[in-house]
Amino acid sequence: MADASIGTPEQLRDPNYMPPLATAVPLGIQHVLAMFVSNVTPAIIISGAAGFGFGSDAGAQGFPDMTYLIQMSMLFAGIATLFQTIGLGPVGARLPIVQGTSFAFIPVMIPLVAGKGVEALPALFGGVLIGGLFHAALGLVIGKIRFALPPLVTGLVVTMIGLALVKVGIQYAAGGVPAIDTPEYGSLLNWSAALVVILVTLALKFFARGMLSVSAVVFGILAGYLYALVVGMVTMDGIAASWSRAGAFAVPVPFKYGIEISAAAVIGFCLMAVISAIETVGDVSGITKGGAGREATDREIRGATYADGIGSGVAGVFGGLPNTSFSQNVGLIAITGVMSRHVVTIGALFLILCGLVPKVGAVIRTIPIEVLGGGVIVMFGMVVAAGISMLSDVTWNRRNMVIFAVALSVGLGLQLDPKAVQYLPDTARILMTSGLLPAAVIAIVLNLVLPSELADEATEEVSGGMAGKRDA
Template identity: 85%
Template sequence: MADTTIGTAEQLKDPNYTPPLSKAIPLGIQHVLAMFVSNVTPAIIVAGAAGFGFGSDAGAQGFPDMTYMIQMSMLFAGIATLLQTITLGPVGAGLPIVQGTSFAFLPIMIPLVAGKGPDALGILFTGVLVGGLFHSILGLFIGKIRFALPPLVTGLVVTMIGLALVKVGIQYAAGGVPAIGKPEYGSLLNWSAALVVIFVTLGLKFFARGMLSISAVLLGLIAGYLYALTMGMVTVEGISRSWSLASAFALPMPFKYGFEFSAAAFIGFALMSFVSAVETVGDVSGITKGGAGREATDKEISGATYADGFGTAVAGIFGGLPNTSFSQNVGLIAMTGIMSRHVVTCGAIFLIICGLIPKVGAVIRTVPIEVLGGGVIVMFGMVVAAGVSMLADVDWNRRNMVIFAIALSIGLGLQLEPGAVQYLPDTLRILMTSGLLPAALIAIVLNLILPEELSAEATEEVSGGMSGDN
């Protein structure tokens, strides 16, 4: 519900309205709190997959790299958000769009870096750069390709993203990747830390209001962190050491990890850009409908897509991960009724400041992997739920059921059994075993070439056949 003490009803619907700073700054920080955990989590997961240590007592291995990646996640989320709110020529929608690190690319990024340490980061960030440039180009014709990406395709892809990541959440909650051979893997202590996060998050989300509900995941992680501290899973000495190792201020370094060509990375990031672009279009529409009660203009949609891609490309140069618009902040705008882009600008500046202070990233790095596991179980489950929600808009006739069944079976099957395509060339094998890209490609192609059916007859045939077999 809109707070009319901040401005009139008409002012609150105007993206160009500037509330008093005493109101705008807290509202901007509220946006940051809503997205903070989701924004830094992909960097932690990618760094962990590359083999960098978790927690304050993990030793110095990979400390600078993980801290730097967390730092860049905050910095370039803030910069990309500024591109959306302030705009730069055709780049940016001029709307209160909050940008953050995208989960969608994780199924592509994890295989690229798995167990390879810093050596794989050059390929990763070059892929981010190229994918971002490709994403920017989509701004020229994003409206013309939306016909190829109906809810059947986008819902399937979002669901697949969540399904590809839930395994990571369970592994983290149990204590890390089991291949490490830790005897405590899956112990009650490990699971108890994750469950504290889950229960606190659920309790706040459903039984609290206002900021407590909005920041439920963040507060859940803090509760899990405190629990881990009392149980000896993280020590004050370890936290102090991480704090002392990090500098108080640091600027990003261009091409810190080099520039390295990889066809698999380029193709993977480029293809996932389609999904990210469509997600952004949906978020822009949600903001204008929820905050101003109108449809988004073509200029706003195009500008938002440009900013998505340009922000990602710049992040790739300095060691940041792909950016996209954050849906949770769309819901926050609908809830507060405050459409001012300058409110989100305040939040962006706060993120940029955090991104320039490595000690912030060093403290985040000390979160035990089990505590993080509790948070990502909730977040990845919400990704699956978001995909299922999108699929609810699909007309489930025989044609669409067949498309969904084939795409899901092949995509999920290749993800679960990557050895099935072990003789493919390396580039193609990486793309296929992501599961996500083959599922999306199959769904898009089948949706374009299969003829439409009479939905009433087809649905009746499917439902009748299913009930008749039981």
């Protein structure tokens, strides 16, 4: 509940209202804390998948590259947020929308970079750039394509994103992918650090209030970090070394890794941009309903979509990953009752400041992979739960069950056994083994072509008799 002393109810529902700075600054930082871990996690995952992240043989040599990716995640989350809150012509909803690095693209990015080191980054950032421009163009038609993405499709896609990532969380908690073949992998010490994070996160989420509850994952990881210091998983010398190796201030470098146009990257990012755009529409609607008690306008939805895409495209030029609106911050607005876009602008400025200071990224890099694993287990599990929540709005008739069954079976199956399509050309193989894209395409196509009359038929054939039979 909002404190009436910071403004009248009408003012608190007004995006243009500026609360007193003594209130606005803490609220802005609270928005950053709520999304901070989620925002930098994709950069850490992609670094590890490419082979220059935590614990990899190239880890020491890759220190500057991983730190840079983390730095860009913070910087361009802040810049993209400013696109939303301040706006630039038609770009931006001018609402308190927090942008951050998207989880949705991770299943597409991992096959693109897997084991290829920094050599894979030009194609990756080429995909981010082109996909971002395509995403921005969707603002022109976003209202017209929503019919093709009902909860059956969007719920399936979000669930698949989570399912593609939960394996990463478990591997991190056990010691990280490079350690799989070592005796330390899966040790009690590794799991104890992850469990500290999970337990503290759950305790704060359900038994604390205010900032502690909203930022439970952040404080859970801090608790895990302290535990890791106590048990020797990380040392003060190691932290000091990372701190000293990183510069005090650095500006982003355009085309630092170069740009390469890869068909697999461009197709993958453009297809996922459609899903990300629909997610943003939902977040904009959630903000206006939860914060102002009204529906989002067409201009706000178009502006938010433009900002989504342009924020991602600009990030790709400087070595950042694609951005999207962050749903956890939508919930935070409903909790605080403060609709001010200027509060989120303050948070964006704080993110930009962090992104210009490489030492922040260097310290984040010292978090043991097992500690991060505890946090991402919670986060990725919540992605799955969000998808299932969306699927609860689906009418589970025979038609929808068949669509879901086929899309899930093919998508999840290809994730579990990538070698099943090893003889496909490289572009097709990368797109198929993401699992997410084939599942999304199958669900969208079947939903459009299967006759709606099937929805009236019985479900016994696909439900194992559990649905019961209708009267003749």
